[in-house]
Amino acid sequence: MTSPDAVDAAVERLATALRTREPCAPVRDLIGTDDLAAAYAVQQGLVRARLEAGARVVGRKIGATSKAVQDQLGVDQPDFGYLLDEMDVSGQHPVGMRTLLQPRVEAEVAFVLGADVAPATEEEITLAAVRDAVEVALPALEIVDSRIAGWDIGFTDTVADNASSGLFVLGSDGRPLAEVEPREVTMSLSINGEERSAGTGAACLGDPLEALRWLAVQAHRFGDPLRAGHVILSGALGPFVPFAPGDRVEARISGFAPLVTEFENLEETA
16 A cells, blocks of 8 residues: 555655656656555645645546557556646637647547536446536547656556646537437547547547546545536547647547647747
């Protein structure tokens, strides 16, 4: 079992990397490679510090839902992290790059919940129950990032680092589930007009709504259920890809209007 001192040391290492914008060594030397409870304890410590500094939780993200991303990260199961208001860069043109260390971008289906998913028992968290809780689905870009140098991460490293969260962009084209079936969508992600990633809704744990159900179960087990108004990033539909300052990223997810984001050119703003 990982000691509280080791958890605190891992929190401090990652918090320092976040504060200084200097990537750090992995934290698995402190918390091991299999102690998920310790990894999530580190995540909680990082998030708590950001909340104490004035941030606000606006939702959750699910990571490593597709086989392509699991292969990229060298993991074999999904994880989750918290979305904070300061991570939401929807509508910013261009999106700032100065808070990022070594970003990658992926396209996915997001959900906005219209009702809590907080039943009395875990068995009540069914696919039908989470579908009923969804107000709208949206196209989304997640800018994943790692505080760990060179993306040299194992599963406990990425969990501890708030599931390698960075920023996110939501489209404005929200659709009720009566109009779009998440598992049937197709996705194409282009950078500066060149397709760099492609995938389908079925690549996300078989169905983005199944990813949402998985998350709702984990949230229930952690005693921190999903709430009405939360934004849920359900997971990548294809591989994530690197991008550079000044790039123009476009995600086309069938059933939604294209989502286009431009990133700050640091040379022009220096």
